[in-house]
Amino acid sequence: MSSNAEYTPIEQTGVGKKAAGPVGWLDDRLGLAGVAKKNLRKVFPEHWSFMLGEIALWSFVVLLLTGVFLTFWFQPSMTEVEYHGSYLPFNGLEMSQAYKSTLDISFDVRGGLLIRQIHHWAAALFVAAMIVHMLRVFFTGAYRKPREINWLIGVGLFSLGLVEGFAGYSLPDDLLSGTGLRFVDGLIRSIPLVGSYIEFFLFGGEFPGDEIIPRLYMAHILLIPAILLGLVGAHMLLLIYHKHTQWPGPGRTEQNVVGYPMLPVYAAKAGGFFFVVFGFTAIMGALLQINPIWAYGPYNPSEVTAGSQPDWYMGFSEGLVRLMPGWETTFFNYTWSWNVFIPGVGGLTSLFVILGAWPFIEQWITGDKRDHHLLERPRNAPVRTALGVAGMTAYGVAWAAGGNDVIATQFHMDIYMLTWIFRIAFFVAPVIAFFITKRICIGLQRADANRILHGYETGVIERSPDGGFSERHAPLPAGAQFTLTAHERVPVLAAPAETDANGVAAPHSRKEKVRAWVRHRYYRDTLDKPTVEDVHHAEEHLGHLDGHPVELGDEFQGVSETGVPRVH
């Protein structure tokens, strides 16, 4: 904001003079100048990982644009028609209007296949980017107070994204999408007592009926996008209200945000990124085939094809169902399909419940009710990071199990053996991942402490009078030292009081004991950062190393691999 001699107020520039009239006219009627002045200068911090959510946002915009194009030609009807389009192998074939119009988009509408493929790639990217963004938020602790509600909105966006994607996958009414619908039909029917009623309600009778495509179409192009759009808006507004989190560093506190203003910097960067995402999806849509509906043929409930899979984001629920043993019980004259209900309905539900509940669970464990605007490095919260990786591992195993048949055919393995490997791995691999991740985090914490206390490796090798070689260490610059230590100390954990001040048994003491135990596990093994005394002691130690033949000087930044001193 500092002004200097070269600064020209915008009103005096050529553009400013020309725009003053119309802009003033608008401001007189809308009064937005005040809001705009404040928000256009809004500062955002800079880091590549803060742009992952943008991938999701921009692919959503691509979805809206390409989706509008597709609605011009798609006909959401299950009326039987005879095909006489350009795709000859289906000439004269009976199919639904929905499938026929999708074939027409693919073969007879100019640019239709390209737009369809861009739409599908953007959808796959939309969900993937949401997950990557969510992982970034999780592993940096950005969901902590005051951002829990925004985290919940994000979980809502993620779950609706899955439903929206699935609805789109089902619309073309090809053999693959019909098989996917049949899978969901089974999922719904496995719900005890009410399952078959819900099925009849959704499908307007028995599967498949002739209602489901028009209904899914309404949900796909109107209902869910509207909710998504609203939630995206709320997500962004809360982001502006809370201000963006930032990495710790010199000059960065819980009270400020260090970065660049919205206009012109982020307007340009984010706007540019939109074109990168659009360009990327366009290139993928142009070069890579996705969902070749003509290869599957029209849906027929009596047919199924080997290699039937959902789109990737539903793969984990498919995998959970494939892993589940075929348990079914019959009592009260009803069949209870645990084989589908537990992994299918239970798997999907528990994913979202765990995700939504985590910020509150962590808050309960740590007892931390303060606001946090500075991010935590994953290594500095080893248990959270390890839990996250364990969750990713369980998800990954379930996901891979969803493609067990493709793995079996492509790698010449036995599908039953694969199922057993995945069944065991689903329970064992997350535990192993937890411990490995936790140890890696602690190792990285030790490396950080080492760099603070013993300095960094300069690359200068010294030879002592008795012939030994050693590498000279130099103290880290103060800024780097600050950044490495700009996180909180591990809190001192005290056992909860058994009795209150008057010697009466404290209320909730059992609950508090459980909490104290969990809290102890949460912080156990976490390496605390060096204290000020530790650092002073280390400086004295480094200072004692007199008699060095090489004077490194303040400007020294280490040497490169070829021995050339690095310049900052």
Added chain:
Amino acid sequence: MGLFVAGGMYYAIAPKPAEAQTTTANDVEAGRQLFLIGCASCHGQNATGIETQRGNNYGPSLIGVGAAAVDFQVATGRMPMAQTAPQAPDKPREYDEEETRQLAAYVASLSPGPAIPDGEYTDLDKASVEDIREGGELFRANCTACHNSVGAGGAMPGGKYAPSLKGTSATHIAEAMITGPQQMPVFSDDVITPEDKRNIIAYVKQVQGQPNYGGLAGGGLGPVVDGLFTWIIGIGGLVIAAIWIGAHGARVKKR
């Protein structure tokens, strides 16, 4: 030209295809010699199979399997097997065309069985657009559940699999339908007529021969490959783009 062989009693019963190659007693004898060297160790000296002590087959009996089965198994390299396995994989053939013909003549001479299919099954050029469409309907109803919608193959229990149909000749596909090798059921001519078989093969060849509309395809393996592309190319590429944007400061260097 097909390797049309029929032998023994089958000659007396079944109507011979007009262009069928006649097999001589010499062929049968040459085939028997090859059989004794290369096949008898599992299938028995009289091709009646070898039973294990537990009552299983060491090698199954070949009585009545016909020339079609021999041609399919030997010409695709499935027989002789290199090692015991849940299923005999196709591999480069061990016996050349002449030897295969002789082996088929010998096995066909033992007992009547299906002959090697002729042009009725394999003249794909004669299939019209309607025929191909009908073949597609039959293919989706009977074949895709194991072989996948474009014949890319599929997994089966116990390490078995429905093999890919890519590059499989029309004759071999027809032979497989007639004889039902390994896990495959027999689709006899009463169930699926020779003309329908030809239409199915024509559809498979049509689907596999047409260009990949829409760009580089994942070999008919479906959304699993799409997911791989999404994460590696899509997310991978866009994260690199994000790093690139993040690495560039806002200020234009004027120094």
